[in-house]
Amino acid sequence: MPSSPPPSHVLAAFGAPPAEVAVLAGGRGGAFRVGDTVLRRVHDPAAASFLATTFEQLRVSGIRIARPVRASDGRWVVAGWSAQRFVAGRPEARFPETIEASVALHDALAGVDEPRFLRQRTDVPAIADRLAWGEEPGGAVDLGDGHAAAVYAELAAQRRPVSVEPQLVHGDMFGNVLFAGTAPPAVVGMKPFWRPAAWAAGVVAVDAVAWGDAGPELLEEWRHLPDWPQMVLRAVLFRLGFSLLHPRTTPKSLVEMLTAVEVIRSFLR
Helix, strand or coil, X not given: CCXXXXXXXHHHHCCCCCCXXXXXXXXXXXXXXXXXXXXXXXXXXXXXXXHHHHHHCCXXXXXXXXXXXXXXXXXXXXXXEEEEECCCCECCCCHHHHHHHHHHHHHHCCCCCCCHHHHXXXXXXXXXXXXXXXXXXXXXXXXXXXXXXXXXXXXXXXXXXXXXXXXXXXXXXXXXXXXXXXXXXXXXXXXXXXXXXXXXXXXXXXXXXXXXXXXXXXXXXXXXXXXXXXXXXHHHHHHHHHHHHCCCCCHHHHHHHXXXXXHHHHHHC
16 A cells, blocks of 8 residues: 655655656555655665765766755755655566676675664564574574475575675665666665675575576576575575565465575575
């Protein structure tokens, strides 16, 4: 269900025209377009302000960025809303290009310092992420005792140490890279994590297998990335863990995830 659109004083603060407000598809009901401005609900003002500051001047060759918009008084967040410039496009099944965009974006983000708020997160994606990397205390997270939990345990036993360093990454680029013909891809909807860049690419690959009918050849294509099999392993643990932890996961969605796991297992062997 869409949330209520931004009130008039928020529109005025970001200089959005008093035009018709349209709900954006893919924004989960919390993103609205007004002219060339997109306004989004903000759940963590500190995170939103950090990301806006980071992306305000970020330059990435070959990628369009949804640039943040400051309010008239210089703030990034007003009454629980942030704003960005609208970028045209829609998600498409152009998975290699999406991974290329991930690599380019994270090359540009490599020098950004770790923000404090990432260590303080307790939402489901953060818990699933820490669990995938073996950072949750033993027994602290209950994944149940069903088949999917057993599969998770089998995969987790295959984790090995990695040498690649973490950095600020977009951990949900599948569906958040937009294409418009021959224009460069556009990156939107930044979901921040502090993990290796190759892990973010691994999440794209896992999502493409699970939700985009991609085959194991996509995984093979990126084997040159650092610690790639272990990045893919942690990415699939992240997504499977998220499915097991999220209260709105449907049986159909879990079956699709487990089907993807079998494809990915053949790559990991």
